Amino acid sequence: MAKEFSYLNMKREYSYIGKSLKRTDILDKVTGRGKFAADLKFSNMLYGKLIRSTEAHARIIKIDTSEAEKLPGVRAIITAKDVPSIKYGLSPARYDENIFCIDKVRYYGDKIGAICAVDEETLYKALKLIKVEYEVLPAVFTPAEAAKPDAPQIFEEYPGNINTEIHLEFGDVEKAKQEAYYIRTDRLQGQRTLHGFIEPHCSIAYWEGKRVTIHSAHQSAHYLQHHIARIFDMKEGDVRVVLPYIGGGFGGKVDISGLDIAAVALSKITGQPVKMFYDLEEVWYNGRARHGMDMKYTTGVTKEGKILFVENETILDGGAYTGLGVASAYYAGALLTVLYDFDNYRFDAYRYVTNLPPCGAQRGHGQPHPRYAFESHLDHIAEDLGMDPIEIRLINARKANTVTPNGYEVKSYYLKEANEMARDASGWKDKKGKLPVGRGIGVGNGGFVTGAGYCMYRTDLPHSVAMIKIYDDGTHAIVYTNAVDIGQGSDTVLTQMAAQAMGYPYEDITICTRDTDLSTLDFGAYASRQTLMAGWAVKRAGEDVKRKILAQAAEMLKVKEDGGYRFGKLTPEELDCEEGIVFVKQEPAVNITFAEVARAYFVKHGVLIGRGYYHPGKLGGTHKGAAVGTSPAYSSATQVAEVEVDMETGLTKVVGTWDVHDSGFVVNPQLLHGQVHGAFSMGIGETIWEKVVFDEKGKVLNGNFAEYRLPTALDMPYVESLVLDTFEPNGPWGVKEVGEGATTPTLGCVANAVYDAIGVRISELPLTPEKIWRALKEKEAKEKGGK
Amino acid sequence: MYLPDFEYFTPDSVEEACQLLSKYGPKAMAIAGGTDIVVKMKKEVLAPEILVSIGHLPELKKIEYVPGKGVVIGAGVTHNEVQNSKILQEKYLSVCEAAHQMANNQVRNLGTIGGNISNAVPSADMPPILIALDTTVKIVGSKKERTLPLEDVFKGPNQTVLEHDELITEFVIPDGSFTGSTYLKFGLRASGALAVVGVAASVQMDGGVIKDARIVLGAVSPVPLRAKEAENLLKGKQASEELFEEAGVIASGECRPISDIRASAEYRRDMVRVFTRRALLKAVNEGHV
Secondary structure (H helix, E strand, O other), X not given: OOOOOOOEOOOOOOOOOOOOOOOOOHHHHHHOOOOEHHHOOOOOOEEEEEEEOOOOOEEEEEEEOHHHHHOOOEEEEEEHHHOOOOXXXXXXXXOOEEOOOOOEEOOOOOEEEEEEEOOHHHHHHHHHHOEEEEEEOOOOOOHHHHHOOOOOOOOOOOHHHEEEEEEEEEOOHHHHHHHOOEEEEEEEEEOOOOOOOOOOOEEEEEEEOOEEEEEEOOOOHXXXXXXXXXXXXXXXXXXXXXXXXXXXXXXXXXXXOHHHHHHHHHHHHHOOOEEEEOOHHHHHHHOOOOOEEEEXXXXXXXXXXXEEEEEXXXXXXXXXXXXXXXXXXXXXXXXXXXXXXXXXXXXXXEEEOOOOOOOOOOOOOOOHHHHHHHHHHHHHHHHHHOOOHHHXXXXXXXOOOEEOOOOOEEOOOOHHHHHHHHHHHHOHHHHOOOOOOOEEEEEEEEOOEOOOOOOOOOXXXXXXXXXXXXXXXXXXXXXEEOOOOOOOOHHHHHHHHHXXXXXXXXXXXXXXXXXXXXXXXXXOOOOOOHHHHHHHHHHHHHHHHHHHHHHHHHXXXXXXXXXXXOOOOOOHHHEXXXXXEEEEOOEEEEEEEHHHHHHHHHHHHOOXXXXXXXXXXXXXXXXXXXXXXXXXXXXXXXXXXXEEEOOOOOOEEEEXXXXXXXXXXXXXXXXXXXXXXXXXXXXXXXXXOOOOOEOOXXXXXXXXXXXXXXXXXHHOOEEEEEEOOXXXXXXXXXXXXXXXHHHOOHHHHHHHHHHHHHOOOOOEOOOOHHHHHHHHHHHHHHHHHHO | OOOOOOEEEOOOOHHHHHHHHHHHHHHEEEEOOOOOHHHHHHXXXXXXXXXXXXXXXXXXXXXXXXXXXXXXXXXXXXXXXXXXXXXXXXXXXXXXXXXXXXXXXXXXXHOEHHHHHHHOOOOOOHHHHHHHOOOEEEEEOOOOEEEEEHHHOEEEOOEEOOOOOOEEEEXXXXXXXXXXXXXXXXXXXXXXXXXXXXXXXXXXXEOOEEEEEEEEEEOOOOOOEEOHHHHXXXXXXEOOHHHHHHHXXXXXXXXXXXXXXXXXXXXXXXXXXXXXXXXXXXXXXXXXX
């Protein structure tokens, strides 16, 4: 057998990557100069809002807009009859949403129509004058209600209210059951959460002849362009999408929002630019965040703790429409096999539609809840076997250069090493089992795809394309890519990569992004794809520039014969370019500036352009849903959390956290650490505080940041973010993702730490003080009763 | 959300403010920091046609010690001004600590102590500690002035004894014989969370014996509540953790909590027990009022 190839400890030094260079957007962001969608104003711009349902499930009898139309300043009011009746969504298999509700509304907040007026004041006044008459229908608010035989049917196309049903088996689970030494079942629930970005969605559209331009707070210029063109039966080339700075996305700005569509329709009718926007509370209705999940895991292991099989039964509360939800359902089961190496796996899932706001993707798409459930489950198995929780993870961690039973090819993968490093950094051995009552330590594993292997709709387009243009005199470079910086720092990372690929100064590069007219195709910011996929395109474009520069320089540089070299022409292979200087590799003193060479190229050939693109090729297996979870590269991560629980109040304080990431080569360490800190904030919030709460009519009760409690800076623990030195062969310079993967272990590791502290498992997130208090009371009563 | 139309007055004195409130009747409301009223107007919970600004009035901005009377705090003083006041830090550090636990820094910068009281939200953080220190309130109207114990100001959630032409102008924390006090807030995160339970305690100790005590509960009844039975239990007794636990049990029987989105009544009751005990311990041990 050939020696196993390792991608560990391959770190190399570079001029512009592997360094925490200053963010490209830093001055715009800290001075407030940078413009977000809500800051944009155009002359004659109108202000618009959606007319939203105030019933969870009802037939629309009549929409009376007459009083609103009489109000001076109201420019247009549109409903379903004024727009195409086409259905849309994100996955062609589940286009189930109309621009405006045609027959009935399916959740409180559903889109009935849209209105625009000359100013916000008129707009809000007019909204109040619109009267909608409903025939109220019985509604269902949980998958359990939706699954009842006599439950009201929300969609004709989803009998039994089942939106997505998945039944997959790999290996032979029944056979493995016979061989297992120990089998255990656990059932846990994850709640419906919200991303918590502070910029509500906003979209501005205007028409110029047959073309429409949309400025939107969105995570993908391409998908927005594609779907607007499809919905309005236009050519993609007639739809220009411009994305300003984005105030956070986390998956909540991937779905095509009603605002985008309404802005296009209203500006067409009025002939004026129309700005559509959500107030913060409306984001709770339209944010499309994490699904609530009910997860049952049955796992069989050997005496030594090696996993032989896993059965995973997951029920998702999808809310009213699909959007990204099909992918969420597949993701809920897909990636477990990447983390742990076992052959026999059964995954059954049901995504139900309910009369609540639709769910979609949120950081770690479909993963954090399943990770929470399985990592909790695994801790119980370890406990039952008398094993240390990290020990059972070391035994089962997947290794590099392997293929999962569901067909994913995993190249670099160092979860075992991540566990070891996290164990040592956190002082695990001195703490586990040795902390006083009320104090606990827990571990959780996770990871994510580095970009999805397939486009959301069927196409042969490359996933990322880039172009670099050098100024005429060679003194500046522009990088073109429609990668979307939603705050994660992709503009900075891609600029660093362009600098490195060309050998050109970072500070002399400007990045031109997020504009389908000016820049080049990219599928956008989702599935943690920008650094690897847009990175490949930018790297290749930079190398294309460098190739042309070296060829030109070869004609301009001369070396002496007596040094062993020839007079006159050199070959490009004898040259290199770094930090703006082209030099002879064997005699670096013979050199010329990049700028001089670029200018000479311009004089001779015209504009100097480099081009690059990336397509991941065919990936994955052949089973139904095989495309979800495919990726050129998988990150892995281990997190450890230490908590202190007030045994009287149930209040959990997370006191310390450690993250070790197997993230491939790290282009900008500071940005990576920022992602890890943010992931802990999001994950800790979801573990302890956050849950979207509804009343009996399906109306959100905590649609604000006072009652939907995200952690504040004061709630944040000590964070240690560590990086394994790994290299991913499928990534440019060996990169992998960090942004989403970092959230996936957090819920599990904090929940395990709470379990370690209090000795009782709470099977439903979030672990609020009251739930812990109640669990402790019940435990106490049981112990008393037992005596 | 959009702020509806309203008229706005900036009077030069409390007297003029009261006259305006009297003249326009219930359709007029006073505004100081606006941290509550503006939000409620945007949400259409309140719809005053006239706002009378009082936050700028210098006579409401003082914090001073008047010998023989006590510490006088103007109603227009913000929570951050309370928190940072040298006089209060020296004499009633517990009041500063309570102010610091309010909401978040932005709200503390704008919101006033008078507003916090007049608003009469059951979970408000300032009433328990001020009541525990026997604070009195000066109320000025267009025709009369009166002084009341703060405890008697509240009638129910968002309801006080103030008539619509009346304003709270100042609070007086009288020179007292308390040897220790504290306010413990139990919120669901470290900042920007309303109290699920708030407990203020003040004690007058004679060696190890409790001569007098006040226990005031927030967020567990329609108005800030004195746990008088628990207070009576303590008087004349030797301080001990067991005694404070017993006081906590009694206080949890005295409160009248509701279940809401933040916590159940059952949980709040038990938290009253826990935080009453903890507050008494802290008031006795920490040694500052």
